[in-house]
Amino acid sequence: MRATFVLVPGAGGRAWYWHRLVPELVGRGHEAVPVDLPAGDDAAGLEHYTQAVLDAVPGRRAGPLVVVAQSMGGLTAPLVCRRLPVELLVLLNAMVPRPGETGADWWTATGQAEARAVAAARQGWPLDDDDAFFGDVPPEVTAAAMTQPFAQSGTPFGEPWPLTGWPDVPTRVLAARDDRFFPVEFQRRVAAERLGLPVEELPGGHLVALSRPAALAEVLDGLVRGRSGQHDGAAVPPLEVP
Structure with a gap:
């Protein structure tokens, strides 16, 4: 089954982040749409970010529409899922907001810093942001990343999350088991508390x-073809195309 994957980046908002994943998805027969967000614009809030995604989505799409958020x-x-007919939302090492919560408050509300420190002490990881983000990224890819412009305005972090509840869209939570910034145990807890969902590692x-594009593509491909991991004893079914 073909699908159109809309790839929403994290802080810095660069479509470049997905450049190693795109050919992996295309090679598996899918369409991949990496999105640039207005991360450096202090006038741009969550509505502007949402509109940037909407503007990037092609009018004619291959198969079901899958939004992947890093x-x-x-x-x-x-927010995009309230505006487009999205068949699947995939959270990838992602923030999970609550209604009315600001992105700035999310860190304390979820206990991210404490969870990161506990995981670092247990695993012997340094509490260093470069290590947390690039510790497993190939050196040549890290070097290329450092040449990319980076800016992230605080504006979207200061806005209360505007939805009154999670959109009625099938949602999967993917967590990288060696994530040093959002440790996998932390992601499991947040997904359970806020969405009532398990995590697929x-x-x-x-x-x-950037570090494991082929492995990530295989998991994403599996989600739309029904080959994903076991959740509560049952495999996630493949998406159905209307």
Whole structure:
């Protein structure tokens, strides 16, 4: 089954983040649409981020529409699901907001810093942001990433999340088991508390689309073809095309 994957990046908002994943998805017969977000624009809030995704989605699509949200992209992707006929929302090492909660408050409300520190102490990881993001990314890809412009306005973090509840769209939560920024145990807890959903683990760290693009593509392909991992004893069924 072919699908159109709309790829929403995290902080920094660069479509470049997905450049290693796109050919992997295309090679599996899918369409892949990486999105640039207005991350450096202090006038741009969540509505602008949502509109940027909407503007990127092609009018004619191959098969079901799947929105994949990386990290901070979890603030935007559910808003897109209220505006487009999305068949599947995939949260990838993503923030899971609550109604009325700001992105800035999310960190304390979820206990992210404490969870990161506990995981780092247990695993012997340094509490260093470069390591947390690029620890498992190939050196040449890390070097290329450092040449990319990076800016992230605080504007979308200051806005209360506008939905009154999670969109009525099938949602899957993917967590990289070696994520040093959002440790997998932390992601399991947040997904259970906020969505009542389990987590499907895959290899890699926080920037898994850069470090393990083939493994990620295989999981995403499996989600639409019914080959995903076991959740509560039952395999997730393949998407049905109307």
